[in-house]
Amino acid sequence: MAAKSDIPGRLIAVEGLDGSGKSTQIHLVHQWLQGLNCKVFFSEWNSSGMVKDATRRGKKKQLLTPTTFSLIHATDFADRYERQILPMLKGGYIVLCDRYLFTAFARDGVRGCSPEWLRKLYGFARLPDIAFYFRLPLETSLGRILEGRPQLKYFEAGMDLGLSTDIQESFRLFQGRVMENYDRMAGEFGFTVIDATRAIPEQQEAVRGIIQDRIDLALFKRR
Amino acid sequence: MTAKGPRSKPPIGKRSFGEPLPGVDLTKLAGLLIVIEGPDSSGRSTQIGLLSEWLEQKGYAVAQMGLTRSVLVGEALDEAKMGNTLSPRTMSLFYATDFYDQLENSIVPALRAGYIVLADRYVYTLMARDLVRGANPDWVESLYSKAIMPDAVYLLQATIANLADRTLATHHIMDYWESGMDLGLSRDWYDSFVRYQLKLRAEFLRLQRKYNLELINANRSVKTTQNDLRGRVEMILERAYAGAQG
Numbered sequence: 001m002a003a004k005s006d007i008p009g010r011l012i013a014v015e016g017l018d019g020s021g022k023s024t025q026i027h028l029v030h031q032w033l034q035g036l037n038c039k040v041f042f043s044e045w046n047s048s049g050m051v052k053d054a055t056r057r058g059k060k061k062q063l064l065t066p067t068t069f070s071l072i073h074a075t076d077f078a079d080r081y082e083r084q085i086l087p088m089l090k091g092g093y094i095v096l097c098d099r100y101l102f103t104a105f106a107r108d109g110v111r112g113c114s115p116e117w118l119r120k121l122y123g124f125a126r127l128p129d130i131a132f133y134f135r136l137p138l139e140t141s142l143g144r145i146l147e148g149r150p151q152l153k154y155f156e157a158g159m160d161l162g163l164s165t166d167i168q169e170s171f172r173l174f175q176g177r178v179m180e181n182y183d184r185m186a187g188e189f190g191f192t193v194i195d196a197t198r199a200i201p202e203q204q205e206a207v208r209g210i211i212q213d214r215i216d217l218a219l220f221k222r223r
Numbered sequence: 224m225t226a227k228g229p230r231s232k233p234p235i236g237k238r239s240f241g242e243p244l245p246g247v248d249l250t251k252l253a254g255l256l257i258v259i260e261g262p263d264s265s266g267r268s269t270q271i272g273l274l275s276e277w278l279e280q281k282g283y284a285v286a287q288m289g290l291t292r293s294v295l296v297g298e299a300l301d302e303a304k305m306g307n308t309l310s311p312r313t314m315s316l317f318y319a320t321d322f323y324d325q326l327e328n329s330i331v332p333a334l335r336a337g338y339i340v341l342a343d344r345y346v347y348t349l350m351a352r353d354l355v356r357g358a359n360p361d362w363v364e365s366l367y368s369k370a371i372m373p374d375a376v377y378l379l380q381a382t383i384a385n386l387a388d389r390t391l392a393t394h395h396i397m398d399y400w401e402s403g404m405d406l407g408l409s410r411d412w413y414d415s416f417v418r419y420q421l422k423l424r425a426e427f428l429r430l431q432r433k434y435n436l437e438l439i440n441a442n443r444s445v446k447t448t449q450n451d452l453r454g455r456v457e458m459i460l461e462r463a464y465a466g467a468q469g
Contacts, residue, residue: 053298053299057295057298063295063324063328064295065245065246065247065323065324065327065328066245066246067244067245067323067327067369068295068320068323068324068327071316071319071320071323072295072296072320074316075296075313075316075317075319075320078310078312078313078316079309079310079313082310082312082313083310111245112243112245112246113245114242114243116242117242117365117368117369120361120362120365120366121365121366123362124312124362
């Protein structure tokens with residue numbers, strides 16, 4: 001992965017299981033930085049228009065294999081990274097990413113793609129300056145998802161892995177494995193782990209504190 | 224298509240270039256994967272058509288595969304090519320997705336069923352195109368490291384003058400991508416075609432050395448080239464179906 005120090009922008013990523021509350025937290029960070037009048041930009045995993053159609057088509061028809069699932073997300077990410085994230089960083093923005101390449105490492109790893117292959121595939125992308133990992137017990141995140149949104153999607157539940165014919169059971173098993181991968185990566189990539197069982201404002205306070213410590217926000221204020 | 228007679232014992236087992244292909248047991252794959260590589264207008268499809276006829280007449284079931292557009296990303300890829308809005312890396316990844324989609328959904332099932340798969344281009348064309356556009360060789364190699372190693376690869380090679388002649392005689396117009404116009408080598412299409420094809424050839428030759436591709440002189444007549452190919456395929460068949468041929 002590329003060195004981090006040579007461009008003016010800063011990259012902050014949030015990762016964690018579905019239901020970990022990471023999107024809420026990054027949204028609050030976004031609001032906070034905007035309120036401080038910082039140059040900030042928010043980016044989501046899977047949001048590039050060009051690739052969206054193909055992803056949707058593949059997912060709908062359940063055409064994807066572990067390899068094409070991985071590649072189609074990499075395609076989407078590359079498009080967004082090269083046209084948007086990297087230029088924004090070069091232009092001196094703080095870029096907030098709701099999920100970053102660790103999502104691919106965790107999910108595609110469960111689908112059987114090797115860590116080496118995945119790291120090489122995404123080798124063109126910079127590592128974040130701060131990667132927050134919102135960690136909570138598996139049962140808690142499963143509870144949050146399964147009670148709130150019982151209509152699980154095929155790939156989201158990892159049904160393609162054939163872990164179980166029951167979609168909820170498949171989701172449980174799949175999320176468990178994804179979590180194992182996140183836990184393994186925490187050391188390798190120096191994740192900043194946030195206890196996602198705590199109250200939302202408490203977590204946010206911790207997150208803001210860490211960002212302030214690690215990034216000189218004054219440099220990003222619009223004049 | 225007719226299956227081979229009782230004398231044949233289909234060859235079993237394939238390998239990838241390096242990485243495993245998740246969800247596919249390569250050791251269970253029978254059949255043969257024979258690849259014809261080469262630039263456009265080198266006569267690939269003509270040669271494949273003739274090989275196919277010949278093999279079927281000998282009693283082998285044949286499936287022809289090309290790097291056409293897959294169901295998965297075909298449309299999006301065509302749009303991207305029209306609009307010219309994607310970066311070279313995104314295009315590489317798009318093509319790789321397209322390739323694996325076809326590999327896993329067309330080539331693998333045909334091999335599993337014991338067919339001889341004649342592939343009209345394979346990873347080498349995709350790699351060469353990326354390399355000409357400045358991709359990192361390690362990255363490209365890793366990208367395609369899950370592909371199934373073919374049983375034979377024949378690289379058709381013709382002089383650039385012959386390629387240009389055939390392109391013009393067939394299509395009466397130059398193709399934007401085959402002329403490498405996206406690279407900005409020249410504003411003159413013919414000139415760009417020549418320069419692009421020279422670059423492509425240099426990359427193909429590097430790949431040829433690295434992956435031991437068999438070079439086929441495609442400046443000769445269709446018939447001579449075909450006889451050359453048949454002689455080589457015959458050897459592959461003998462080796463693959465050895466013991467069964469009596």
